[in-house]
Amino acid sequence: MKISIINGPNLNLVGVREPEIYGNMSMDSYLQSLVERYPDVEFILFQSNHEGSIIDEIQRVGFDVDGIAINAGAYTHYSIAIGDALKAVTAPAIEVHISDVQAREPYRHISMIKDSCRCVIAGYGLDSYRRAVDAIITGNYNAEQ
Ligand code: DQA
Numbered sequence: 479m480k481i482s483i484i485n486g487p488n489l490n491l492v493g494v495r496e497p498e499i500y501g502n503m504s505m506d507s508y509l510q511s512l513v514e515r516y517p518d519v520e521f522i523l524f525q526s527n528h529e530g531s532i533i534d535e536i537q538r539v540g541f542d543v544d545g546i547a548i549n550a551g552a553y554t555h556y557s558i559a560i561g562d563a564l565k566a567v568t569a570p571a572i573e574v575h576i577s578d579v580q581a582r583e584p585y586r587h588i589s590m591i592k593d594s595c596r597c598v599i600a601g602y603g604l605d606s607y608r609r610a611v612d613a614i615i616t617g618n619y620n621a622e623q
Contacts, residue, residue, distance in 0.1 A: 479518065480543040481614055482569070483509065483607065485525040486532055486551035486560075492576065492604070500576050501603055508604045516611065529553055533563045540567025545614030547607060548591070549574040555588050564594035572610040572619070575600035 485505065488495060493504030505525070513521050522543060524535045532550065540546065546569050550560050554573065564571045571594060578601030579586040592598055596619035599606045613619050 479615065480520045480522065480539075481611055482522045482524065482535075482539040482543045482546045483512075483611075484532060484535055484546060484548040484550075486549060486553045487527040489549055489551055490525050490527075503604060505604075508607070512607060512611065515608070516615075519611070519615070529557055529559060533559055536560070536563040536567060540564075540569045543569045545569055546571040547574050547610035547614065548572070548595075549576070549607075550591055554579075554591055555585055556590055558590050561591040561594045564591055570614070570619070571595045572613055573598040573600075574606050574610045576603055576606055577601060 489505055492500045493502060509523055522539055526532050526535070532553065536546065540563070546564070548564070548571055550557060553560055554575070573589060573592050573595040580600070589598065597613065599609045599613070602609060
């Protein structure tokens with residue numbers, strides 16, 4: 479099984495950025511532990527601060543992998559283009575957030591990508607990614623993993 483994890487802007491700074499919201503663990507060390515936890519899964523990890531590069535990656539992997547876990551960061555809230563790219567490919571996608579976006583500022587309640595995703599998993603800290611991976615592996619897209 480192949481799973482793509484796509485991180486958008488500023489997610490490379492998790493561990494340093496606003497630790498009261500995103501925690502102290504670095505994204506790199508978290509993703510390394512996630513990869514080790516699923517030895518039978520081939521992970522394709524990608525991060526970019528640029529909208530077009532995220533779209534290129536969705537198009538590159540999106541006809542090949544078994545699922546995409548995407549945390550588009552702030553692009554979630556205004557990128558119609560990322561939503562369109564997720565709709566264009568065949569792989570099922572899950573919208574992932576570390577924080578509980580629905581409990582934050584009103585502009586974070588809006589998602590331009592959720593209609594292109596099977597479910598939204600948000601607010602579990604970095605464990606949101608593990609929950610998304612489990613959903614892809616089991617095919618159970620009920621957000622309460
Ligand atoms: C985030 C939530 C977004 O609103 C924010 O812009 C981020 C991170 C999250 O994982 O909680 O960059 O996607």
